[in-house]
Amino acid sequence: MATIKDIAQAAGVSLATVSRVINNGPKVGDKTRARIKEIMKEMGYRPNANARALVTQRNPSLGVVLAELADPFFATLAYGIEKVARQKDIQVLLSSGSIQVETELKAIETLLEHRCEAMIVHSKALDDETLIDFASQVPGFVLINRYIEQIADRCVWLDNYSGGATMARHLLSLGHKKFVMVSSHYQIDDPSERLRGIKDELKNAGIELPDSAIEYSTPDQEGGEIAMQNLLAKGHDFTAVLSYNDAMAAGAMSMLLDHGVEIPQQISVMGFDDVLLSRYCRPKLTTLRYPIEMMAVKAAEVALNRARTNGKNKSLEDTFKYTPTIVKRESVTHAADSK
Amino acid sequence: MATIKDIAQAAGVSLATVSRVINNGPKVGDKTRARIKEIMKEMGYRPNANARALVTQRNPSLGVVLAELADPFFATLAYGIEKVARQKDIQVLLSSGSIQVETELKAIETLLEHRCEAMIVHSKALDDETLIDFASQVPGFVLINRYIEQIADRCVWLDNYSGGATMARHLLSLGHKKFVMVSSHYQIDDPSERLRGIKDELKNAGIELPDSAIEYSTPDQEGGEIAMQNLLAKGHDFTAVLSYNDAMAAGAMSMLLDHGVEIPQQISVMGFDDVLLSRYCRPKLTTLRYPIEMMAVKAAEVALNRARTNGKNKSLEDTFKYTPTIVKRESVTHAADSK
DNA sequence: TTGTATGCGTTATCAG
DNA sequence: CTGATAACGCATACAA
Numbered sequence: 001m002a003t004i005k006d007i008a009q010a011a012g013v014s015l016a017t018v019s020r021v022i023n024n025g026p027k028v029g030d031k032t033r034a035r036i037k038e039i040m041k042e043m044g045y046r047p048n049a050n051a052r053a054l055v056t057q058r059n060p061s062l063g064v065v066l067a068e069l070a071d072p073f074f075a076t077l078a079y080g081i082e083k084v085a086r087q088k089d090i091q092v093l094l095s096s097g098s099i100q101v102e103t104e105l106k107a108i109e110t111l112l113e114h115r116c117e118a119m120i121v122h123s124k125a126l127d128d129e130t131l132i133d134f135a136s137q138v139p140g141f142v143l144i145n146r147y148i149e150q151i152a153d154r155c156v157w158l159d160n161y162s163g164g165a166t167m168a169r170h171l172l173s174l175g176h177k178k179f180v181m182v183s184s185h186y187q188i189d190d191p192s193e194r195l196r197g198i199k200d201e202l203k204n205a206g207i208e209l210p211d212s213a214i215e216y217s218t219p220d221q222e223g224g225e226i227a228m229q230n231l232l233a234k235g236h237d238f239t240a241v242l243s244y245n246d247a248m249a250a251g252a253m254s255m256l257l258d259h260g261v262e263i264p265q266q267i268s269v270m271g272f273d274d275v276l277l278s279r280y281c282r283p284k285l286t287t288l289r290y291p292i293e294m295m296a297v298k299a300a301e302v303a304l305n306r307a308r309t310n311g312k313n314k315s316l317e318d319t320f321k322y323t324p325t326i327v328k329r330e331s332v333t334h335a336a337d338s339k
Numbered sequence: 340m341a342t343i344k345d346i347a348q349a350a351g352v353s354l355a356t357v358s359r360v361i362n363n364g365p366k367v368g369d370k371t372r373a374r375i376k377e378i379m380k381e382m383g384y385r386p387n388a389n390a391r392a393l394v395t396q397r398n399p400s401l402g403v404v405l406a407e408l409a410d411p412f413f414a415t416l417a418y419g420i421e422k423v424a425r426q427k428d429i430q431v432l433l434s435s436g437s438i439q440v441e442t443e444l445k446a447i448e449t450l451l452e453h454r455c456e457a458m459i460v461h462s463k464a465l466d467d468e469t470l471i472d473f474a475s476q477v478p479g480f481v482l483i484n485r486y487i488e489q490i491a492d493r494c495v496w497l498d499n500y501s502g503g504a505t506m507a508r509h510l511l512s513l514g515h516k517k518f519v520m521v522s523s524h525y526q527i528d529d530p531s532e533r534l535r536g537i538k539d540e541l542k543n544a545g546i547e548l549p550d551s552a553i554e555y556s557t558p559d560q561e562g563g564e565i566a567m568q569n570l571l572a573k574g575h576d577f578t579a580v581l582s583y584n585d586a587m588a589a590g591a592m593s594m595l596l597d598h599g600v601e602i603p604q605q606i607s608v609m610g611f612d613d614v615l616l617s618r619y620c621r622p623k624l625t626t627l628r629y630p631i632e633m634m635a636v637k638a639a640e641v642a643l644n645r646a647r648t649n650g651k652n653k654s655l656e657d658t659f660k661y662t663p664t665i666v667k668r669e670s671v672t673h674a675a676d677s678k
Numbered sequence: 679t680t681g682t683a684t685g686c687g688t689t690a691t692c693a694g
Numbered sequence: 695c696t697g698a699t700a701a702c703g704c705a706t707a708c709a710a
Contacts, residue, residue, distance in 0.1 A: 001454075001476075046448065046451050046452050047452055048393070048452065048454060049389075049449075049452040049453045049454070050388075050389040050390075050392040050393045050398060050453065050454060051389075051393050053389040054387070054389045054390050054393055059389060068418070069414055069417050069418040069421055070414060070415055070418035070632075071414075072411055072414065072615070074414075075408055075409060075410075075411065075413075075414030075417075076409055078408050078414075078417075078433075079407070079408040079409040079435075082408055082433065082434070082435050083435070086434065086435060086442075086446075089449075091432055091434070091449055091450075091453065092432065092433050092434065093430055093431065093432055093433075094417075094421065094431045094432075094433040095421070095425065095430070095431065096418075096421050096422070096425060103425075107425075109385065110388075110428075110430055111430075112385050113385050113386055113387065113388040114388045114389065114430065115340075115387060115388070115389060137340075137383075221618070221619060250619050254621075257621070276411070276616070277615070277616065277619050279560070280560060280589050280616050280619055280620050281619050281620060281621065282593075282596070282620065282621040293409075
């Protein structure tokens with residue numbers, strides 16, 4: 001592949017001159033510039049990004065660490081990030097961490113080796129200390145879906161507690177009094193925060209959500225089915241189902257429908273996330289909107305901006321907390337008379 | 340960030356020696372090696388991937404160009420690719436082409452600037468010639484979901500024609516005789532190939548699929564709804580709906596259900612792709628399995644292998660054609676008596 | 679306006 | 695077993 005040297009030779013000028021026209025440098029004669037550009041086309045010249053990164057001491061790339069690309073949730077996240085990167089002419093380096101300590105660590109370290117000037121990482125497995133350490137190493141380091149107080153200005157996150165409370169409040173306002181919940185068995189913050197919000201809100205209304213009314217499983221459709229099956233098997237009496245996310249809600253609905261239950265006439269089901277699926281399934285899911293794409297865009301902007309300003313120039317905002325809001329569709333309605 | 344030089348200094352050895360222990364070079368004393376490793380830990384040394392790529396003249400990375408990450412189809416594609424890359428310790432550079440000439444071109448060129456040794460591109464906008472030219476420039480260049488005869492050994496693709504024929508054959512075998520189709524209005528090969536397969540197969544059975552029985556729209560749920568609405572408005576008489584993909588099928592089903600049609604008792608609906616959605620929607624979609632993940636894995640393996648062998652070592656297989664197969668679920672059954 | 683020289687962090691080719 | 699030293703492709707301070 002042609003190098004800057006080849007071009008210089010062919011044009012009968014020095015390396016410096018060619019380099020200047022490549023970077024739109026100011027001090028080059030018009031005719032020289034035109035001629036060199038011509039030659040570059042002819043020879044199919046392409047600047048070597050690695051060499052450039054080496055000499056300029058900065059790699060204008062955005063590293064991204066996600067949990068699981070196959071999950072629509074993360075796909076949307078990646079989509080939002082890639083969109084702003086593309087628009088700013090920044091290449092994205094993508095890795096998957098799959099919520100395992102070694103994998104997440106490995107992914108971040110590889111990104112570090114590439115000297116990405118900005119990074120967005122979704123980490124549930126790594127501890128605060130480790131993350132804080134990474135953050136101190138790269139100015140453009142941003143966490144998504146996680147809040148760590150010491151680096152609050154690099155966290156773009158959702159208030160899961162408030163989300164849980166909102167779910168509970170909505171159902172209470174419709175007269176529901178008997179609840180069950182299908183939740184994720186992963187030991188990460190999100191499920192427990194949502195649950196905490198739910199329990200607190202119910203308690204305010206004088207209602208207890210006993211542990212026996214909560215079934216944990218994998219946070220996907222199948223997990224939702226299994227969890228609901230267990231709940232049904234235990235013979236619980238309830239008029240509303242709180243689900244950790246939309247996928248589990250869809251699974252739970254499937255199971256209920258298979259048992260001849262009418263949704264929402266007999267039982268209401270409420271999801272969380274508002275992914276595509278919530279509009280596809282029948283009945284359409286009433287859920288909480290998790291503004292993933294918006295948050296992804298924000299994370300990318302913050303990361304890139306921090307990278308550019310080397311971490312100085314604290315943005316106007318000091319916190320990037322998002323609050324989920326209710327999306328009313330078809331799966332929730334007034335409480336039926338309790339059985 | 341500490342460099343190899345700093346390590347050498349701290350250890351009181353030469354650059355060469357440090358470089359050797361980094362690359363597990365053979366000729367280094369055990370104690371020296373241990374000591375250097377120790378120091379590297381202490382100083383938090385990380386090799387600079389850019390410098391390495393520059394001097395070794397190869398960047399062990401996999402560039403990927405997709406159409407639209409937010410689409411579960413492409414998310415799955417990305418997932419499969421990233422999985423094998425991670426397993427082989429290869430960093431993925433991801434871009435989105437959004438089916439536009441300039442964007443796809445830009446994405447590929449940026450990857451070229453990074454000197455990725457392997458590339459997987461999904462391109463519908465670029466013409467054969469352009470793609471063939473790129474392929475000639477990088478040995479690890481592979482196309483996915485596209486077939487170009489001159490570079491057949493770099494194409495991992497689905498036989499859409501056969502898929503269309505299979506759909507038609509299945510429905511015919513269940514006694515259906517009156518069809519409509521909801522298809523994508525994008526001017527790319529896939530829809531037209533599927534349609535060609537369908538028409539040919541129907542023709543064999545003496546059935547014509549008139550243009551008026553085909554509605555084109557965006558290949559998503561909303562497009563499916565619109566297309567079906569138009570078909571309904573035109574007063575077509577049919578017992579089976581052929582859909583370009585699952586999303587449109589789901590939309591079409593929505594619309595039919597809203598009109599009080601029973602699926603599949605009155606009308607059968609058949610999708611294509613077998614994405615997650617086909618299992619979530621109700622009734623569950625009978626569809627054609629598009630082995631995206633398997634194909635993505637294959638593409639990654641071929642690309643990486645070609646890169647490693649510099650395009651020599653033609654693999655045992657000379658073609659990477661995949662054939663979609665039927666997945667029977669709930670949305671298709673025997674033809675009802677025609678109205 | 680253009681050219682020369684130096685160095686970015688590594689690997690690799692030589693000698694020792 | 696270890697150490698100089700020359701690239702790799704490019705940007706840039708300094709000369710001319």
